[in-house]
Structure formats: C-alpha cells, structure tokens
Amino acid sequence: MHATLPWMPQDVFVIAVVGCSKNAGKTTTLNALLAGFGDDVPNPGVLSIGIDGEEVDFWLGVPKPRVEVRQGAFVATAEGALAAGTALVEICERTGGRTLLGDLVVGRVTAPGSVLLAGIRSKDDVRAAIAAMKRLGVPRILVDGAYQRLAAADPEVSDGTILATGAVLGTTIDQVALRTLEFLQRLRVPRSEFADDGALMDAARRDNRLAMRALPAGGIVTADGPTDPVAVQILGSGDAVIAIPGAIGDDLVRQCAALSAGRIRLLARDPTRLFLTPQEATAFRKRHDLRVIQPIRILGVTVNPFSVLGWTLPREPLVAAIRAVADGLPVVSFDVHPHPT
Amino acid sequence: MTTRDDSPARAVSGLDLHAVGPYGDTLGDGIVQVSFSLPVPAGPEAREAARRLAVQMGLNEPQVYHEADLGYGFSFWILYGKCRHHVDVTRIVVPKIDTAPLSFEEINALVLEKAGRRLRIVGACTGTDAHTVGIDAILNMKGFAGEYGLERYPAFEVINLGSQVSNATLLSKVRETGADAVLVSQVVTQKDVHLSNLAEWVDMVEADGLRQDLLLLCGGPRITHEVALELGFDAGFGAGTTPRQVAAWLAQKWVQHLR
Numbered sequence A: 001m002h003a004t005l006p007w008m009p010q011d012v013f014v015i016a017v018v019g020c021s022k023n024a025g026k027t028t029t030l031n032a033l034l035a036g037f038g039d040d041v042p043n044p045g046v047l048s049i050g051i052d053g054e055e056v057d058f059w060l061g062v063p064k065p066r067v068e069v070r071q072g073a074f075v076a077t078a079e080g081a082l083a084a085g086t087a088l089v090e091i092c093e094r095t096g097g098r099t100l101l102g103d104l105v106v107g108r109v110t111a112p113g114s115v116l117l118a119g120i121r122s123k124d125d126v127r128a129a130i131a132a133m134k135r136l137g138v139p140r141i142l143v144d145g146a147y148q149r150l151a152a153a154d155p156e157v158s159d160g161t162i163l164a165t166g167a168v169l170g171t172t173i174d175q176v177a178l179r180t181l182e183f184l185q186r187l188r189v190p191r192s193e194f195a196d197d198g199a200l201m202d203a204a205r206r207d208n209r210l211a212m213r214a215l216p217a218g219g220i221v222t223a224d225g226p227t228d229p230v231a232v233q234i235l236g237s238g239d240a241v242i243a244i245p246g247a248i249g250d251d252l253v254r255q256c257a258a259l260s261a262g263r264i265r266l267l268a269r270d271p272t273r274l275f276l277t278p279q280e281a282t283a284f285r286k287r288h289d290l291r292v293i294q295p296i297r298i299l300g301v302t303v304n305p306f307s308v309l310g311w312t313l314p315r316e317p318l319v320a321a322i323r324a325v326a327d328g329l330p331v332v333s334f335d336v337h338p339h340p341t
Numbered sequence B: 001m002t003t004r005d006d007s008p009a010r011a012v013s014g015l016d017l018h019a020v021g022p023y024g025d026t027l028g029d030g031i032v033q034v035s036f037s038l039p040v041p042a043g044p045e046a047r048e049a050a051r052r053l054a055v056q057m058g059l060n061e062p063q064v065y066h067e068a069d070l071g072y073g074f075s076f077w078i079l080y081g082k083c084r085h086h087v088d089v090t091r092i093v094v095p096k097i098d099t100a101p102l103s104f105e106e107i108n109a110l111v112l113e114k115a116g117r118r119l120r121i122v123g124a125c126t127g128t129d130a131h132t133v134g135i136d137a138i139l140n141m142k143g144f145a146g147e148y149g150l151e152r153y154p155a156f157e158v159i160n161l162g163s164q165v166s167n168a169t170l171l172s173k174v175r176e177t178g179a180d181a182v183l184v185s186q187v188v189t190q191k192d193v194h195l196s197n198l199a200e201w202v203d204m205v206e207a208d209g210l211r212q213d214l215l216l217l218c219g220g221p222r223i224t225h226e227v228a229l230e231l232g233f234d235a236g237f238g239a240g241t242t243p244r245q246v247a248a249w250l251a252q253k254w255v256q257h258l259r
Helices: A026-040 A079-084 A123-135 A173-187 A195-207 A229-237 A250-259 A278-285 A315-325 B044-056 B104-114 B133-139 B167-177 B193-207 B225-231 B243-258
Strands: A014-019 A045-048 A067-069 A074-078 A088-099 A102-111 A113-115 A141-144 A160-166 A210-214 A221-223 A240-244 A264-268 A289-292 A298-304 B031-038 B059-071 B074-083 B119-125 B156-160 B181-185 B215-219 B235-237
Touching: A014 A026, A026 A067, A026 A141, A026 A160, A026 A298, A045 A067, A045 A123, A074 A079, A074 A088, A074 A123, A079 A088, A079 A102, A088 A123, A102 A113, A102 A123, A123 A141, A160 A173, A173 A278, A173 A298, A173 A315, A195 A210, A195 A221, A195 A240, A195 A264, A210 A229, A221 A229, A229 A240, A229 A250, A250 A264, A250 A278, A250 B167, A278 A289, A298 A315, B031 B044, B031 B059, B044 B059, B044 B074, B104 B243, B119 B133, B119 B167, B119 B243, B133 B156, B133 B181, B133 B215, B133 B243, B167 B181, B167 B193, B181 B193, B181 B243, B193 B215, B193 B225, B215 B225, B215 B243, B225 B235, B235 B243
Parallel strands: A014 A141, A014 A160, A045 A074, A045 A141, A160 A298, A240 A264, A264 A289, B119 B156, B119 B181, B181 B215, B215 B235
Antiparallel strands: A067 A113, A074 A102, A088 A102, A210 A221, A210 A240, B031 B074, B059 B074
C-alpha cells in the first residue's frame, strides 16, 4: 500500500485527475500521487490533456507547481517540450502524433527533475500515449486534465478518476462545498440496472442516432432527435427509454421532457457525455430518470485550501465540508506550500 | 508586433540568456518604469505608499519621478526602480502558429485543388458573450484591416451564428451542417467564465465523437495560441489577427488533415 494513498485501489491501471476548476490543485495532486506511489510503482507514467508543468500560469502569470518525476518514470509529451524541464528524458517511442512542439513521444526519465507535459489535446492522443506506455510495461498511468475538462475521466480512457477541488472555487467553505457537490453530482450519475438498456445504447452507437423504445415492451427504433416523427410518437404514447450516443445538453433533455406524455429514462454512455446545468438536471429528475451505461469510478477527492487568486481557507474545516458532500469517498488534502518557487 | 530578429542568441552580445532582466540605460541595470493610480490624495503619505508598493512589486531603489493629484481623493504616480528578478529565456517554450502566410488567391487554390470542395466553417460567439466584433471582422465579407473576411473566399462556406450561442446549439449546428471547422469567439474575462465555456465546448465535441473530424479554433482579444492549445483547441488567435491569417491556417491545416 502507498504511504500517502492508503485509499488507492490496486486494480486501477489508468487514473484520471480532473479538476472542479482551473487551478483547483490538479498538478499538486499529480505530484503527490507520483511521490506516493513509492517503491510499489517505481516507474509510473504521466501525461496531460492540455499543458501541465509550466512554470507560471498562462492566464494569471503566477508561479505554478512543476510536475516532478523520478528516475525510471515515463512521460508522454511533445518532443520540443522536453527542453523546458530539468529532468533528462530518453525517448522510447513516437506515438505518431504531431504537434507544434514536435512529435508526441513517450520517454523514460533517466535523471529526475521537472517536466513540461504538452501536445496531447484529444482522447485519441491519450489513447495512443497509453497504448505506447502499456507496450513499454508501465504499471500505472496518471492522466492530468486541463482546466475542468472531463475527457480524461471517460471510462473508456481511464479506470478511475480523482477529483481535485479547492479554495479557488469560492471565498467561503460553503461556496467551495456547493460547487464541489455540483461537480460530484455530475460525475456520479447512477448506472442503469436494466439489462436491455445496454443493447439500446449499442443500437444508438451503431447508428450514431438517438435510440428509443416505448415501455414496457416496445421494440427499438432510432431517430435523428426528439422532434423526429418516430420519436414524437413514442414520447407521446407514454413511458419511454431513450439512449443518446453523444453529448447531452440542456436543449435536448428539455425537448424530450416537453414531448413526453409519461416518464422517460434517459441513458448516456457515461457521465462525461452529460453537459446539463445543475438546474436543468434537477428539473428533469423531478419527473424523469437519468442514467448511464458506464459510470465513472471516483477514487477520491483532493482538497487544496490555497487559492491562486490570493486567499486561503482553513484546511480542516474545508476538508470536513468536502467530506460531508463526498458521500463516503476518500477525501485528502496534500501538504504543500501554496506558492512554490 | 514586429520581430526584428527572432534569434535571442544574436540579440545582444555578452547577454546571459539564463538571467535576463529589464534594460534601462546599461545591460543588467534592471531599470523599469511603472505607473499607477492610488485611491488616496497626493501627499507625503501617498508618495511613501507608492514607493512601498513598488518595493513589493519587486523593485529596488524606487524613485518617484512624477506625481499628480487627480482630485476626488485619487493620485497618479510614475516611478523608476531596479527590478530584482530575472528570467531564464533558454527554458521558455511558447507554441506559435506555424503556418506560412498565403495570399487570397493561394488560399483559394490550395483548398479547392487539394480538398476538391469548399470548406464549411461555422462561427459563433458562445455562452453569454455578445461581443461579435471579433468574429465579424474575421468572417464577414467586408473583413478587417484591408483584408476580405472568410465569406469572400470562394474556398470557404461560412455560417456565422452570431452571439450568445450555447455550446449545445453550436454542436447541433455543426452536426446539421457537417462543418469542417468551428471558430468560437470569446472575450475572455478574469473570472474564467469564458475559459470554462471554451473547455466545455471541446469536451462536448469529444463526447459527441466529432473531434477528429473538426478543426477547432478560438479567438478573442485575450486568447493566445498557447491558451487555446491548453484548452484542447487546434489554434488560438489573439488581438490584431487578420482574416487572411485565419484563412491561411485553415487551408494549410485542412490539407494536412486530409493527409
């Protein structure tokens, strides 16, 4: 077990670190995880969707923690970004991706230090980097998300997700706890327990269209959207289940709800496909049900009491408040200096 | 901004690129000028406050060169001081737009010959943003800075959705039109709300499985290419960008994409 990560399960291979917001503490979390692996995982892999490990925040101009890697660790980054770190990295594989900073490469750290992780922008880039690391025998991989992007948390990309939250979300503990709760609710949409729903989503993905059936015993039909005549007929006839293969926004659920004569069970592939405002999600759930086929396995929440915008919240009460909204998830706060040099 | 010589090694002989500081009169003197207003009337206390602020800004030996009372309890200050800080230029990596400048005719020829059809471009000011001046300058026929907008190019079919377009609406339009590229304009604020909106847009495109089929661009007065890449876009265009720069990037990147 890891000294600082007693809550880290051993059966996760790819771990996503996502933030409730920019500057919530993703890099600090990443560094703590890398350090916490200790001798259990001597050569972890690390990559970032976006850019991480830069000396200063692009936006605010304030210093940021660097990404620190030990000898033997693996990194995926753009070849040109290697010069920006102090670690020495031996290139092992080129993933085939091209960036403005050169080829995307996976390399082994031959002398410890800091690294700039850059050049990976899409899920396909992430998959290519993970595949290369697997070929190199990397036992555990950390994927850092950019800003509050959730792409890395897609269960088809990562096996588990750690959520970073912190004082940057608000000037009071209550504000931070509320926004963290909203984010957790977005990630913790429950799995559908109906056996037929998986087949319905398969049909939706195969045709890349909305798939639906009338409840309790209608057959599967596909439609362009909720206003497609086929969909209107089913929604108007009573209860229905709808599978949506792609992104789901407020407009779509509002249309479904408006056309429905009964109750809807709305299925998303996973929580990263949901882009509902908390208000719309709450309104929809008053009458209908929202489920996913593949839930996100949330491993824990990390709490950063320091805000890069200039204020600090008391650590213990903040952690307690996050624990109260995290519904049993492990919650930790890593002990770091707020303004690294 | 005009760069006279982009090779820092040739900028000044004898300069240590590992520790570069401001230049006033002689190399290494660190002299800078700062100016600011204070919400207190001019006077000895305000003068000392200005000096102390300058020290906290990282300036040694701050000297007040100009002071003026602005009335209504405000004062204005200009100070000189010696900056205590240095930067290691050799460790700076800044991604930049790497496409070549092309003429109107070259852009049209490249797209129509290599792609064999017009590129369909959808543009919008998204979220709560109602500032369309930037996207209009790039997309509208009349253009900007003496250059035609993208609507004028035979190589492009432009759909400008205007302002305050939600990400969900934009995504619907992208699906409906089969767009090749999406240009999002944002007047980014310090409160990060627009950055959140841009990050959500990229996640939404990923969630819908369209990312590999689309070129994603963003622009605005406070957008840089670096920020755009960090957010997951393919390119970002800041203040002063002209339509032809965007058009040249689109044409060349689309041809690369086809390969």
